[in-house]
Amino acid sequence: MSSVKVAVRVRPFNSREISRESKCIIEMNGATTAITNPKVPSGTSDSIKRFNFDYSYWSHNPLDKEFSTQSMVYTDIGEEMLQHSFDGYNVCIFAYGQTGAGKSYTMMGKQESEGQEGIIPMLCKDLFRRIKETTSSDLEYTVEVSYMEIYCERVRDLLNPKNKGNLKVREHPLLGPYVEDLSKLAVTSYEDIHDLIDEGNKARTVAATNMNETSSRSHAVFTIFFTQRRHDKMTDLITEKVSKISLVDLAGSERADSTGAKGTRLKEGANINKSLTTLGKVISALAEISATKSKKSKKTDFIPYRDSVLTWLLRENLGGNSKTAMIAAISPADINYDETLSTLRYADRAKQIVCKAIVNEDANAKLIRELKEEIQKLRELLRAEGIEVCEGN
Numbered sequence: 001m002s003s004v005k006v007a008v009r010v011r012p013f014n015s016r017e018i019s020r021e022s023k024c025i026i027e028m029n030g031a032t033t034a035i036t037n038p039k040v041p042s043g044t045s046d047s048i049k050r051f052n053f054d055y056s057y058w059s060h061n062p063l064d065k066e067f068s069t070q071s072m073v074y075t076d077i078g079e080e081m082l083q084h085s086f087d088g089y090n091v092c093i094f095a096y097g098q099t100g101a102g103k104s105y106t107m108m109g110k111q112e113s114e115g116q117e118g119i120i121p122m123l124c125k126d127l128f129r130r131i132k133e134t135t136s137s138d139l140e141y142t143v144e145v146s147y148m149e150i151y152c153e154r155v156r157d158l159l160n161p162k163n164k165g166n167l168k169v170r171e172h173p174l175l176g177p178y179v180e181d182l183s184k185l186a187v188t189s190y191e192d193i194h195d196l197i198d199e200g201n202k203a204r205t206v207a208a209t210n211m212n213e214t215s216s217r218s219h220a221v222f223t224i225f226f227t228q229r230r231h232d233k234m235t236d237l238i239t240e241k242v243s244k245i246s247l248v249d250l251a252g253s254e255r256a257d258s259t260g261a262k263g264t265r266l267k268e269g270a271n272i273n274k275s276l277t278t279l280g281k282v283i284s285a286l287a288e289i290s291a292t293k294s295k296k297s298k299k300t301d302f303i304p305y306r307d308s309v310l311t312w313l314l315r316e317n318l319g320g321n322s323k324t325a326m327i328a329a330i331s332p333a334d335i336n337y338d339e340t341l342s343t344l345r346y347a348d349r350a351k352q353i354v355c356k357a358i359v360n361e362d363a364n365a366k367l368i369r370e371l372k373e374e375i376q377k378l379r380e381l382l383r384a385e386g387i388e389v390c391e392g393n
Contacts, residue, residue, distance in 0.1 A: 004318075004353045005325040007055035007077060008033045008344065009068065010332050011102035022333035026340070028056040028066075035341055038334040051344050053328075053351065059102075060332050070109055074122040077325050081245070082123055084323040085226055086130065088241035088359035092248065092317035093119060096276075096346060097329035098339040099252025106327055107249040108201070111194065119327075120222055120247045124193045127224070138233065144184045144225040145193060147200040150275065150309050151218035158200035158220070159183040169312055176316050184225065197222065219275065219310050222247045232368050239365030246317055250276065250310075253339065278308035280346060286319040287352035323357045326350045 010026045010033075027034040033056045040047045055076055057068035081091040095103035109118030117125075131141045147158040148167070155167040160183045168180045187193050204220060224245040231238055253276045285303045305315045317324050328347035330340045361369070379389050 001354050001356055002323060004350050004355060005055075005077065005080075006053045006328065006347050006351045007057060007073070007325065008051070008053050008328045008330060008347055009057035009073065009102065009106055010060050010330050011105070012060055012062070013333060014100060014331075017331070017333040017335065020333075020335060022335050024060065024332045025334045025337060026060070026330065026332045028058045031056050033330075033344065035337070035344060037341075038337055049341070049344075051348050053347060070106075070116060070118060071122070073106060073327070074119050077327065078119045078123045079126070081323065081325060082126055082130070084357075085127075085224075085243040085245050086228070088228070088243055088361055089357045090244045090246075090316060090322040090360065092246040092314070092322050092324045093327065094246075094248035094250060094314070094317070094324075095327045095329055096250050096279075097252065097343050098331065098336065101252065101329035101331050101343070103252070103327075103329045104249055106329055107247065108197070111198070120197065121190075121194065123245070123247070124197075124224070125190045127226070128190045128193075138231045140229050142186065142227045142229070143188070144186050145196060146179075146182050146184045146223045146225075147196065147220070148179060148182055149204055149218035149220050150313070153275070153309050155179050155182075155309060156203075156218075157181075157183050158203045159185060159196055161203040169309055176320070177312050179313070219251050220249045221313065222249075230365070232364075235364075235368060237364045237368065239368060240362045241365060242360045244360075246314070246322075248314070248317075250279075253343070275308040275310040278304060278311045279314075281307070282311050282318055283346065283350050283353065286354075287349045289319075290352045290354045317355075319353050319355055321357055321360075322355050324353075324355055 008028075010028065013022060013024075023038065025036040025038055027036070031054060032050055032052050034048050034050045036042070036048050037046060055073075057073055058064065058066045059068045061067060077093060081093055084091045093107075095107045097103050105118060107118045108120055110116040111121055127143070131143070135141060145159075149156050149158055155169065157163050157167060163181070163183075167182055169177055170180050172178055185196065187196070200220075200222070204218060224247075226243045226245060228241045228243075229238060230241075281304050289301065289303075303319070305311045305318075311318070316322050326347060328343050330336075330343050359366075382389050
């Protein structure tokens with residue numbers, strides 16, 4: 001069992017905040033993030049709230065020596081999650097925050113700019129580098145990807161935009177929720193993935209709001225299905241480990257009055273907020289269960305996963321069979337105090353969620369692993385008795 005890893009990242013002021021002469025209300029010290037309430041006199045007990053996370057990334061001013069770059073965020077979170085996938089676990093990284101807080105920049109970045117790539121392209125690059133270094137006659141890999149968006153509670157296939165239909169979410173008895181008829185394409189290099197991401201991003205639904213000129217109006221889920229096939233010489237058996245890597249860029253949480261949304265934009269916002277509200281309820285319910293485990297109260301065991309398409313699809317990643325990390329993106333400006341505080345509270349609750357990740361291996365792989373562990377234990381017991389055993393005996 002492991003808790004959800006939670007990081008917070010603050011971006012520089014944007015042009016809107018600069019034009020309104022905003023003040024910075026965020027401070028970071030180590031893993032602690034502090035927010036100052038601009039409406040309360042400074043020095044009072046209510047003026048500053050502090051939150052402790054696994055990581056607090058100060059990306060506000062590139063000239064500061066504490067400035068956190070894209071690669072620093074990837075090194076802490078992306079590398080660890082990639083290692084878990086090589087160990088055979090499902091992993092998930094998702095970015096949450098208000099519209100324009102820097103989620104898409106953290107997850108996707110600017111692929112054409114050196115040093116500005118986000119977690120998704122860096123992880124894909126690293127994945128293929130490691131595959132190249134470790135492939136052998138006994139070990140081979142296959143990689144497949146899918147890319148979808150959830151827009152107004154409908155699922156669209158970003159790798160097959162011609163399929164305009166609303167794809168159905170189904171339930172598999174063993175593998176859990178999945179999207180029926182979603183394209184799953186085999187890839188053999190980072191270049192293949194880069195081209196597919198590019199294609200998918202062009203098909204994604206974006207629109208201008210007051211908060212952000214290129215606001216993502218949909219939740220995007222990029223999934224890598226990663227299979228390791230190993231030939232065990234000792235037993236002459238082929239074993240398989242399959243990992244699912246889910247990389248999620250959520251749509252921005254927002255208030256209709258801040259974004260100036262009307263008509264279609266307002267309807268979109270309502271759907272975005274519906275799925276994010278449900279995500280909030282799921283996170284709260286899971287955090288509550290983790291906190292009151294000893295009481296074994298059945299009442300708290302209902303989790304409203306099915307109340308939105310997003311939470312239904314992320315069910316395994318939230319409190320299920322997955323190693324999960326959340327990156328909360330926040331604005332530094334006093335004019336966004338309420339939304340920023342809400343994001344920090346959300347992230348604080350997510351820290352309490354406990355996931356029950358298991359290695360996804362076939363029966364052969366499990367048997368071989370358990371026998372090898374047993375042999376190792378017996379060797380150590382014999383060594384403790386002063387009997388030296390040669391390896392291979």
